Amino acid sequence: MLHNDFYTPDKQGPYETASVGRLELEEGGVIEDCWLAYATAGELNADRSNAILIPTWYSGTHSAWFENYIGEDHALDPSRYFIICVNQIGNGLSVSPANTDDPSIAMSKFPHVRIGDDVVAQERLLREKFGIEELFAVVGGSMGAQQTYEWIVRFPDKVRRAAPVAGTARNTPHDFLFTRTLNEAILSDPGYNGGEYTSHTDVADGLRRQSHLWAVMGLSTEWWKQEAWRGLGLDSVDAVIDDFLDPLFASMDPGTLLNNAWKWQRGDVSRHTGGDLAAALGRVTAKTFVMPISEDMFFPVRDCAEEQKLIPGSELRVIDDIAGHLGLFNLSPGYIPQIDANLRELFDAEV
Amino acid sequence: MLHNDFYTPDKQGPYETASVGRLELEEGGVIEDCWLAYATAGELNADRSNAILIPTWYSGTHSAWFENYIGEDHALDPSRYFIICVNQIGNGLSVSPANTDDPSIAMSKFPHVRIGDDVVAQERLLREKFGIEELFAVVGGSMGAQQTYEWIVRFPDKVRRAAPVAGTARNTPHDFLFTRTLNEAILSDPGYNGGEYTSHTDVADGLRRQSHLWAVMGLSTEWWKQEAWRGLGLDSVDAVIDDFLDPLFASMDPGTLLNNAWKWQRGDVSRHTGGDLAAALGRVTAKTFVMPISEDMFFPVRDCAEEQKLIPGSELRVIDDIAGHLGLFNLSPGYIPQIDANLRELFDAEV
Structure with a gap:
């Protein structure tokens, strides 16, 4: 096990862990021993009908949700809902390459995990730990959107509402190739050492190169052109890189990123229907708002819109934000109000 | 000097070289001794009024133009025009890090070159070698568009028509950051050895990583999604990478790519006007068709359109092509007909 300050309650906010047992x-x-790290807000009501699940995205944890999306002034209101944010497997807080004491899965031995594995583990956690058989809603961004789609296709009877934000039900070839460049940034660092590095700092160069890819693909041409970084209290392009993105990615665990990227690359609900995406999405009974971000460069609106058309009763709700994909981090003043307005409408919908 | 088959007439088609002397x-x-490699088609007419200059793009040479754009069935018709395609400084055919026998500029000692240096050298070549004082047109793609813009701002009286395709007059911050990732793909390869590699094959890993970035940014999400590669006779995503892009980039000289990238990152006609882009583009007297490619991910239409509005009498002619930036290589059947139609109209315009 490697120590990394980034994956601690001090950095990520409080959380609990629970095992869902053996996960094939x-x-x-x-x-x-598949243990999941999760954080909750609000109280589960008597009939267990007010639970909202939030799965996490690549490189992230529950903290981004608690810092930006959850609160009594938001749609994700703990005075009304029991909100449970579950960290995806391999994300550095749930069982992961660098935090397990099981030598059979430590570091380079950590197995390939699929989006479906996470959803199976989450379903168990909710049922066994909280007695939740049905979710009021699933809300997730990016890889969290992939998990959201998996939920509503795999367990159509268990989800009443769904909001996949900035993600797709079936990963695209372009997205696969983009993610490969993220991986190669790490794999090309000799410090990675085939996954047997002794500290994430051994891979500092690779993590920095990955950060630079995020600067290009995670934001948008217009965000940079309009110098929208000024709104974050940064004073130059260099400051965005040197003071924001590089330190963030340099903090992370390389094995976690690679494992989650493998999963991201292969997100695909049509695995349930022999590759037939229309058939898979046609199963969905949850009221679904598909919420791409207007300037997203790798989960572009049109890819999300094509999938939305295949989901019965769904609606396309484009979030207008020049921050692009990383808009998920609440970089633009107009972002969260749009998320809240759409989620409020979704949560108020009769289903 | 390093030998590299890629930079030979056998691979690039015939060309000549001429020195423009000392270039500060x-x-x-x-x-x-600044020598330029160039190729021509057609005949210069008696009053030297039919010359069309084509500068080259990043990673490319005159060959892409001769293979795809120049011919009696094209707007760039050698039966009407004297067409001269000049390889940019440092591109592997003109004087470059790996092909010079001047030890003061060989390999890692090759100096930083700017777009303006190329245009100054080209102007000398045209005047001293061919007696050309005025150009019928300048046509260029990508970094060739940067040089086209530089021509019409630096020498407004010397150019009658201009067609910058898929490029900008002032490079954007996003584009700078994208180019940095291209550079880092090479610089992170230990074989690069600070620019003192003994063969481009020493840097095979870095060149392959750069190729993978082009797969993401050079094409478009839609090109991949629609499997437009089938139109190139390729049968899979892997074939695009393994049989097309990787071998192409693996053939190139790393020092050439880095030197040209430095130049690309800093293209900016407003250097002539103290940073005032509107003043710089306001100088233009050439009839100008600004021709972005619809799906270009790093020279997006809106960036080109903003600049077009600053050029007196110019027109925006968007080339519709899901291939994105690499559409320049004539990847889509509809691409060249659009280029030809716009260039014919431009060439027929009274100016």
Whole structure:
């Protein structure tokens, strides 16, 4: 096990852990003791009908949701809902390459995990730990959107509302290639050492190169052109890189990023229907708002809109934000109000 | 000097070279014997009024133009025009890090060159070698568009028509950051050895990583999604990478790419006007068609359109092509007909 300050309650806010036991993985590996890190807000009501699940995105944890999306002034209102944010497997807080004491899955031995494995583990956690059989809603961004789609296709009877933000139900070829460049930034660093590095700082160069890719693909041409970084209290392009993105990515665990990227690359609900995406999305009974971000460069609106058309009763709600994909981090003043307005409408919808 | 088959007439088609003598560079360096590689088609008419200059793009040479754009069935018709395609400084055919026998500028010692240095050298070549004082037109794509803009701002009286395709007059911050990732792909390869590699094959890993970035940014999400590669006779995503892009970039000289990238990152006609882009573009007297490609991810239409509005009498002619920036390589059947139609109209315009 490697120590990394980034993956601590001090940095990520408080959370709990619970095991869902042995998890046999779609790709054939197994996690003997699959424990998940999660954080909650609000109270589960008597009939357990007010639970909202939030799965997490690549590189992130529950903290981004608690810092930006959850509160009594938001749609994700703990005075009304029981909100549970579950960290995805391998994200550095749930069981992950660098935080497990199980030598059979430590570091380079950590198995390939699929989006479906996370959803199976989450379903168990909700049922076994909280007695939740049905979710009021699932809300997730990016890889969290992939998990949201997986939920409503795999367990159509268990989800009443869904809001996949800035993500797709079936990953695109372009997105796969983009993610490969993220991986190569790390894999090309000799410090990565085949996954047997002794500290994430061994891979500082690779993590910095990955950060630079995020600067290009995570934001948008217009965000940079309009110098929207001024709104974040930064004073130059260099400051965005040197004081914001580079330190953020340099803090992370390389194995976590690679494992989650493998999962991201293969998100695909049509695995349930022999590759037929229309059939998979046609199963959905949850009221679904598909919420792409207008300037997203790798989950572009048109990819999300094509999928939305395949989901019965769904609506396309484009979030207008020049921050692009990283708009998920609440970079623009207009972002959260749009999220809240759409989620409020979704949560108020009769289903 | 390093031998590299890629930079030979056998691979690039025939060309000639001529020296424009000592070139003092904007950044302070000097190339004592600045020789340019160029190829021509057609005949210069008696009053030397039918010359069309084509500068080259990043990673490319004159060959892409001769293979795809020049011919009696094209607007760039050698039966009507004297067409001269000049390879940019440092591109591997004109004087470059790996092909010079001047030890003061060889390999890692090659000086920083700016777009303006190329245009100054080209103007000398045209005047001294061919007696050309005025150009019928300048046509260029990508970095060739940067040089086209530089021509019409620096020498407004010397150019009658201009067609910058898929490029900008002032490079954007996003574009700078994208280019940095291209550079880092090479610089992170230990084989690069501070620019003192013994063969471009020493840097094969870095060149392959750069190729993978082009797969993401050079094409478009839609090109990949629609499997437009089938139109190139390729049968899979892997074939696009393994059989097309990787071998192409693996053939190139790393020092050439880095030197040209430095130039690309700093293209800016407003250097002539103290940073005032409107003043710089306001100088233009050439009839100008600004021709962005609809799906270009790093020279997006809106960036080109903003500049077009600043050019007196200019017109915006968007080339519709899902291939994005690499559409320049004539990847889509509809691309060249659009280029030809716009260039014919431009060439027929009274100016």
